[in-house]
Amino acid sequence: MTRLLPGILAMAIVVVASNILVQHLLGDWLTWGALTYPVAFLVTDIMNRIYGPAAARKVVFAGFLTGIACSIVAAGMDKTTLRIAIASGAAFLSAQLLDIAIFNRLRRLNWWLPPLAATLAGSVLDTAVFFGIAFSGALSGLFPHDDVAWANALVPLLGHGPVQPLWVSLALADWSVKMAQAIVALVPFRIIVGNLLERRAQI
Numbered sequence: 001m002t003r004l005l006p007g008i009l010a011m012a013i014v015v016v017a018s019n020i021l022v023q024h025l026l027g028d029w030l031t032w033g034a035l036t037y038p039v040a041f042l043v044t045d046i047m048n049r050i051y052g053p054a055a056a057r058k059v060v061f062a063g064f065l066t067g068i069a070c071s072i073v074a075a076g077m078d079k080t081t082l083r084i085a086i087a088s089g090a091a092f093l094s095a096q097l098l099d100i101a102i103f104n105r106l107r108r109l110n111w112w113l114p115p116l117a118a119t120l121a122g123s124v125l126d127t128a129v130f131f132g133i134a135f136s137g138a139l140s141g142l143f144p145h146d147d148v149a150w151a152n153a154l155v156p157l158l159g160h161g162p163v164q165p166l167w168v169s170l171a172l173a174d175w176s177v178k179m180a181q182a183i184v185a186l187v188p189f190r191i192i193v194g195n196l197l198e199r200r201a202q203i
Contacts, residue, residue, distance in 0.1 A: 041095075044060055087129065135151035
C-alpha cells in the first residue's frame with residue numbers, strides 16, 4: 001500500500017482542489033475546477049501503467065471517498081446539494097473505472113494510445129453523467145427540493161449557437177477542456193512514467 005501512497009495523495013489533492021475551485025467562475029461557461037479535475041485521469045493512468053488496474057482502482061476509490069468527505073463538508077456549509085453530490089460521485093467513479101478498463105485493454109499498444117483513448121472515453125462519460133444528473137430538467141422529479149430552473153434556462157449554445165438549456169453549454173465547455181487536457185497530459189504522462197519505470201529498474 002505504501003507504493004500507492006503518492007498516487008492516493010495526488011488524487012486526494014486533485015479532488016479537494018477541484019471541489020474548492022468549482023465554486024469560482026472562469027468566464028461565462030467554466031469554473032476553475034474544470035482546469036484541475038481532468039488531472040484525475042492523468043493520476044489514474046500513471047498508476048495503471050506502473051502498478052496495474054487493481055492498484056489504479058484503489059487510488060480511484062480513495063479519490064471517491066475524498067470526494068464524499070468534501071461533499072459532506074460542503075453540505076454543512078450550504079455549498080452543495082444532494083443532487084450535485086450524487087452527480088459528482090457517480091460521474092467520478094464511473095468515468096475513472098471506465099478509464100481503467102479501456103487503458104488496460106489497450107495497454108500493449110503504442111504508449112500514447114491507452115492514456116489518450118481511456119481519458120477521452122472517461123471524459124465523455126464523466127461529463128454526461130455529471131451534468132445529466134446535476135442539472136437536467138428530466139430528473140427534477142427525483143430531486144424535488146433542488147431548484148435547477150436556472151440551469152434549464154434557454155440560451156444560445158455557448159452564446160452563439162442554437163438555443164439550448166444553459167447546462168448544455170456548461171457541459172460542452174467542460175467537455176472541451178477535458179478533451180484538450182487529454183492531449184496535453186500525454187507529455188507529463190510520458191515523463192513521469194519514464195522516470196518511475198527507470199527508478200524501478202534501478203532497485
